Amino acid sequence: MVPANGATGAYVDTTLQITFDSAPTLGSSGYIYVYKSSDNTLVDKISLNVFSTGSWADDATASTPALTASALSTYNTTTLPLLATANTEVDKIGNVSTLTQYRWVLYRPVTISGKTATIKLHDNKLAPSTGYYVLMDSGVLNGNINGSAYNGISSSSVWGFTTKADPVSTTDIVVDDDGSADYRTVQGALNWLLKNCGGTNASTTCGTSAKTITIKNGTYTEMLYARNLNNLTIKGETRDGAIVQYDMYNDFNPGTGGSATLATVTGTNLAAGKAQKAKDGLYRAYLGGGRPVFLVEGSDLLNLTQFTLQNTHVKDASYNNQAETIYYNSSTLNGSRLTASYMNFFSTQDTIQAKGWTWIYKSLVKGDVDYIWGATFATLIEDSELRTVVDTSDPTKGGYVIEARAAYGYPGFVVLNSSLTKEAGVPDNTTMLARQAGTFAVATYCNTMMTSGSLGNANYGCNNVAFINTKMGTHINTAGWDYTYVPPITSATTTTGYRESGSMNLSGATLDVSGRSLTYASTTQDLSGLNATAKVFAQWNSNAGWAPTAASCTTSACTTSK
Numbered sequence: 001m002v003p004a005n006g007a008t009g010a011y012v013d014t015t016l017q018i019t020f021d022s023a024p025t026l027g028s029s030g031y032i033y034v035y036k037s038s039d040n041t042l043v044d045k046i047s048l049n050v051f052s053t054g055s056w057a058d059d060a061t062a063s064t065p066a067l068t069a070s071a072l073s074t075y076n077t078t079t080l081p082l083l084a085t086a087n088t089e090v091d092k093i094g095n096v097s098t099l100t101q102y103r104w105v106l107y108r109p110v111t112i113s114g115k116t117a118t119i120k121l122h123d124n125k126l127a128p129s130t131g132y133y134v135l136m137d138s139g140v141l142n143g144n145i146n147g148s149a150y151n152g153i154s155s156s157s158v159w160g161f162t163t164k165a166d167p168v169s170t171t172d173i174v175v176d177d178d179g180s181a182d183y184r185t186v187q188g189a190l191n192w193l194l195k196n197c198g199g200t201n202a203s204t205t206c207g208t209s210a211k212t213i214t215i216k217n218g219t220y221t222e223m224l225y226a227r228n229l230n231n232l233t234i235k236g237e238t239r240d241g242a243i244v245q246y247d248m249y250n251d252f253n254p255g256t257g258g259s260a261t262l263a264t265v266t267g268t269n270l271a272a273g274k275a276q277k278a279k280d281g282l283y284r285a286y287l288g289g290g291r292p293v294f295l296v297e298g299s300d301l302l303n304l305t306q307f308t309l310q311n312t313h314v315k316d317a318s319y320n321n322q323a324e325t326i327y328y329n330s331s332t333l334n335g336s337r338l339t340a341s342y343m344n345f346f347s348t349q350d351t352i353q354a355k356g357w358t359w360i361y362k363s364l365v366k367g368d369v370d371y372i373w374g375a376t377f378a379t380l381i382e383d384s385e386l387r388t389v390v391d392t393s394d395p396t397k398g399g400y401v402i403e404a405r406a407a408y409g410y411p412g413f414v415v416l417n418s419s420l421t422k423e424a425g426v427p428d429n430t431t432m433l434a435r436q437a438g439t440f441a442v443a444t445y446c447n448t449m450m451t452s453g454s455l456g457n458a459n460y461g462c463n464n465v466a467f468i469n470t471k472m473g474t475h476i477n478t479a480g481w482d483y484t485y486v487p488p489i490t491s492a493t494t495t496t497g498y499r500e501s502g503s504m505n506l507s508g509a510t511l512d513v514s515g516r517s518l519t520y521a522s523t524t525q526d527l528s529g530l531n532a533t534a535k536v537f538a539q540w541n542s543n544a545g546w547a548p549t550a551a552s553c554t555t556s557a558c559t560t561s562k
Helices: 069-074 186-197
Strands: 007-010 016-019 031-036 042-047 089-093 103-107 110-113 116-119 131-136 160-163 172-175 211-215 218-221 224-227 232-236 242-246 294-297 302-305 308-311 326-329 337-341 344-346 352-354 356-361 364-367 369-374 376-382 385-388 399-404 412-416 419-422 431-435 465-468 498-501
Touching: 172 186, 186 211, 186 224, 352 356, 364 369, 369 376, 369 385, 385 399, 399 412, 419 431, 431 465, 431 498
Parallel strands: 007 160, 172 211, 211 232, 218 242, 224 294, 232 302, 242 308, 294 326, 302 337, 308 344, 326 352, 337 356, 344 364, 352 369, 356 376, 364 385, 369 399, 376 412, 385 419, 399 431, 412 465, 465 498
Antiparallel strands: 016 116, 031 042, 031 131, 089 103, 110 116, 131 160
């Protein structure tokens, strides 16, 4: 068992692990319990199926009455029978005192790998320097240990441990899945910083000072959430060795994602646009936390560097497969800055959803449909590779690189000095540079330049996309742009609409763009006003401008990519 019975120095974000003689099997019902040793208080309770039991995710006061078994099952078993209900729980990510809004999601509490079963507790339930013991109903896990049938745990003396003290630092935190560190999970580190420097403490000295989370090499299977946490760098030990991942997609946790005080269950009576419909035209139980691996809200100067952020979902024709790695939901004119350097972002559909001011530098982004998208002021992809992957739901397709909903009067999406590549199996001449994914008429959108506040629906929808000095593979369609829906900006200018300049083939020779469909696009506009980092971000903070920089890195830790 991990932590071992009697262990001291256990991590407050530890998972629980039991290793059997051979691969165990997971039951269909029952609970796993964690009690405080000093007074036998129940601090966590994990159900194997919230659709039959309801959720205990908030606390023992059961302040989430909407998350009953009846409410949850109404919008799952009858409407989405393709999705498994077993091994499903509700989590409240970001469960710290300085936040009043949390990320509510469904998650898989038990995973089995080989002989070992791993149990993920609800977020931030354990306190530092505190003793706990674990109980488990018979039938939750089935198998043999030391030749005898495992029948759960009914005694407080079988599996007890004491957690370690809190870290000393609130500015420099280390995460390692199997070595000495401050935390075992990235969310554990985020929770510590949120408690001390984020949320309601965002304006304190700690809140404005530079902070770093260092992720040691390993695989971290978890969803992440940060809110009002500024000036933070999350840095991996090596780009390919430090991997944060989860299998998330729209039919599992509908919607782009957002925080709420309490989770609510809503289905077919949901307001239009609140959550995407499932593939079969029906709804999944909607908790609000959404489908990205990492949800970021209201945070400025977030710097991601030197690790892999991956959504492991495999597309299937039966599902709504939208599956972001990150949704950067921060969109003010004088903050909302995200940099990502020497990063890997791996998913399929909707890999990166960007708002605010986003700089992606010397990174690899993989996907197939709209894998760069969002309602942004300015998102610059510079010296990077955008790699189209095989669409496993339909391998004959190539997909779309960008779907823009840029704020009126701002640069939108700019791809500069980068390359558009494909993985083996992607057909030639099938991938479009960009598309409009719906009807965003200019009469409704792109008619008011925002000068204050936070970007909202009244100001998004502009198809501002520019490819400058970009190398393009043979998978890029000759026509270039998709016009299934007419874009709101139908006449490209130097600063608006669909534009392309200086395109090359992957060898660096001038690309023949004579076959481009120019009904709503241009290959002749002068794009020199967007050909440098500082130019793209010149409008930040009432034209004060932002000139982001990335640390120089020539080692394999930064420069290798899969």
